[in-house]
Amino acid sequence: MATEVLLEVRNMTRRFGGLTAVSKLSFDVHKGDIFGLIGPNGAGKSTTFNVVSGFMPPSEGTVRLAGEDISRVKPYKVCHKGLVRTFQHDSYLREMSVHDNILVATFSTIRSKAEREQRIRETAELLGLSNMLHEVVGSLPHGLQRMVSIAVAFATRPRLLCLDEPLTGLNQTEVGRVLEIFRRIRDEYKTTIMLVEHNMKAVMQICNRIVVLDHGEFLAAGAPQEIKSNPAVVSAYLGRRS
Ligand SMILES: Nc1ncnc2c1ncn2[C@@H]1O[C@H](COP(=O)(O)OP(=O)(O)OP(=O)(O)O)[C@@H](O)[C@H]1O
Numbered sequence: 001m002a003t004e005v006l007l008e009v010r011n012m013t014r015r016f017g018g019l020t021a022v023s024k025l026s027f028d029v030h031k032g033d034i035f036g037l038i039g040p041n042g043a044g045k046s047t048t049f050n051v052v053s054g055f056m057p058p059s060e061g062t063v064r065l066a067g068e069d070i071s072r073v074k075p076y077k078v079c080h081k082g083l084v085r086t087f088q089h090d091s092y093l094r095e096m097s098v099h100d101n102i103l104v105a106t107f108s109t110i111r112s113k114a115e116r117e118q119r120i121r122e123t124a125e126l127l128g129l130s131n132m133l134h135e136v137v138g139s140l141p142h143g144l145q146r147m148v149s150i151a152v153a154f155a156t157r158p159r160l161l162c163l164d165e166p167l168t169g170l171n172q173t174e175v176g177r178v179l180e181i182f183r184r185i186r187d188e189y190k191t192t193i194m195l196v197e198h199n200m201k202a203v204m205q206i207c208n209r210i211v212v213l214d215h216g217e218f219l220a221a222g223a224p225q226e227i228k229s230n231p232a233v234v235s236a237y238l239g240r241r242s
């Protein structure tokens, strides 16, 4: 099957003063991928998300979305072009209801009130939030708060949904449910997903392609089976976690 490149990162370097957080990183995310970006703490995963989503420019290198250079495009414009990300820590407004959080996300892309309400209902249904639309997000259990973050990001129906550690703090049942939601997002909405995640069991189960970073450097790329058996990856990362 021919695959089309959706996100192209080339020789991307990001420095913070004297610290090189990401060094000359190159990788492609293809349409239809559930793509995993993994590596030890401080490897540069969130920094990569910050750069591809326009929250910070690269020090060097380029990022292209569907062929268009977005290396120095502001986040709201990157969002309009179809790339949306969640943050490692909460991506919602705690004091507001689930409904209003999703509503805020739809303002910039949907003009009609009826269409916005329809989008909110559909998004809430997908994320299992239909029965709590009018609850204040801060009062919900942790697992549901994580679902709100994803709902807010997915409400704009991006082409590429970037999720920074969406499974943190979820129990096994919740993880299973979320992986099923990811599959629906890919299959029913044809949305490509890029995932940063430390839950290796889930990553190996859901991702078709994985890139491994270590200390800001590219370490390996491949299918889950190749990554699991790559000695460099095992010694840098997988071997450290049981
Ligand atoms: N805004 C910033 N200013 C200065 N240094 C930063 C900044 N953001 C990240 N760093 C540094 O860059 C390096 C990479 O951090 P990053 O957050 O990208 O790692 P990560 O792979 O997401 O780690 P984790 O798995 O712990 O979330 C770290 O050394 C971090 O301290």
Ligand SMILES: [Mg+2]
Pocket: 045, 046, 047, 088
């Ligand atoms: Mg991070």
